[in-house]
Amino acid sequence: MSDQFIGVDVGGTKIAxxxxxxxxxxxxxxxxxxxxxxxxxVEQLAVAIESAITPETRxxxxxxxxxxxxxxxxxxxxxxxxxxxxxxxxLLTERxxxxxxxxxxxxxxxxxxxxDDGKIxxxxxxxxxxxxxxGGGWVLGGKLYRGATTSAAEVGxxxxxxxxxxxxxxxxxxxxxxxxxxxxxxxxxxDRLADYAAIQYPDSHLGKVTAxxxxxxxxxxxxxxxxxxxxxxxCLRVLGERIGIGIxxxxxxxxxxxxxxxxxxxxxxxxxLEPAKDAAFRHVVPGLGLNTTIRIARxxxxxxxxxxALIAAQEYAESTGRNLQGAISGEHA
Numbered sequence: 004m005s006d007q008f009i010g011v012d013v014g015g016t017k018i019a020x021x022x023x024x025x026x027x028x029x030x031x032x033x034x035x036x037x038x039x040x041x042x043x044x045v046e047q048l049a050v051a052i053e054s055a056i057t058p059e060t061r062x063x064x065x066x067x068x069x070x071x072x073x074x075x076x077x078x079x080x081x082x083x084x085x086x087x088x089x090x091x092x093x094l095l096t097e098r099x100x101x102x103x104x105x106x107x108x109x110x111x112x113x114x115x116x117x118x119d120d121g122k123i124x125x126x127x128x129x130x131x132x133x134x135x136x137x138g139g140g141w142v143l144g145g146k147l148y149r150g151a152t153t154s155a156a157e158v159g160x161x162x163x164x165x166x167x168x169x170x171x172x173x174x175x176x177x178x179x180x181x182x183x184x185x186x187x188x189x190x191x192x193x194d195r196l197a198d199y200a201a202i203q204y205p206d207s208h209l210g211k212v213t214a215x216x217x218x219x220x221x222x223x224x225x226x227x228x229x230x231x232x233x234x235x236x237x238c239l240r241v242l243g244e245r246i247g248i249g250i251x252x253x254x255x256x257x258x259x260x261x262x263x264x265x266x267x268x269x270x271x272x273x274x275x276l277e278p279a280k281d282a283a284f285r286h287v288v289p290g291l292g293l294n295t296t297i298r299i300a301r302x303x304x305x306x307x308x309x310x311x312a313l314i315a316a317q318e319y320a321e322s323t324g325r326n327l328q329g330a331i332s333g334e335h336a
Contacts, residue, residue: 005332005333006059006319006330008060008313009052009055009060009062010022011051011311012311013036014084016036018035019033020032020033020055023313024333027121031308040085049095052099056099056101060101062101064316064318066111066308066310068138069081069086071106072152073106075090076096104318106311107153108138109132109138109140110310111309111311112132112306113129114147115310116261118310127142128261129263130262130264131249133188133269134190135267136185138159139156139157141158141253147314158184159183160179161183162180163182190266193221193224193268197209198213198219200234201213208232209224209227212227225271239274246264246282248282258291261296262296262297265306269299276298313331
């Protein structure tokens with residue numbers, strides 16, 4: 004049998020578990036997240052992993068919405084799950100008897116997007132996950148870039164619009180800060196644009212939806228834009244151009260081969276992608292980004308479990324001196 008790597012994707016509402024074997028990912032087994040307590044969630048994770056583990060399991064990767072000290076696997080803080088200041092890696096490795104690695108969920112999604120058809124296909128990639136907030140990850144040299152201590156690439160807190168003409172000697176903002184990508188280009192930002200457009204254009208799709216149900220959100224924007232409504236198309240253009248400034252920052256910093264848009268907002272497809280690409284390449288330093296492709300994510304909701312399993316495969320290959328592709332595909336030298 005081939006080596007197996009378990010991927011676990013932990014979110015505020017559900018936990019998904021899949022197995023990567025021979026370059027193929029199994030269908031995820033999904034259970035609702037136990038939010039009762041830190042202890043209850045850790046126990047749920049252990050039971051979910053135990054249901055998938057076999058003698059061929061070589062490593063386990065867990066992706067979660069957390070700030071993580073990757074080397075130790077300690078969770079420093081989390082969003083939407085009750086895990087804080089806990090050495091999750093050591094706790095689960097001791098119980099499973101197999102190495103466990105803990106990574107930020109957006110980082111897992113970024114690594115998954117570098118993977119296709121059973122192998123790593125691009126070694127330089129930046130991913131932006133545009134959902135309720137904005138997350139992301141950087142793949143450099145075929146591996147996640149984690150910085151000096153943690154595994155979280157907080158790309159959503161890149162500042163893309165703030166007046167600093169006379170300095171910025173003002174009290175610190177709570178996060179997300181004014182002018183950040185998360186404040187200006189997240190799903191919440193799209194909701195605010197929808198509210199504005201509904202008021203300004205009462206005869207538009209958004210104005211009519213507001214009159215009928217009292218409010219509008221990003222889902223209404225996408226639906227109206229797909230039907231050709233001008234106000235909805237305006238909302239997506241504005242959001243896309245804001246995202247494009249964030250992409251330009253990423254290209255100017257890393258000159259990656261790919262920039263990938265994922266998360267719920269990316270479901271708008273070309274309606275968000277085209278204005279983002281246009282704005283990005285208008286703000287890139289001449290000579291950079293010449294080989295950069297900007298695209299929508301390919302793996303969708305499976306990205307989290309796939310990326311987590313790939314984290315485990317990479318760490319296993321590194322610790323054993325094996326070729327990563329061989330570990331993923333199950334080929335032995």
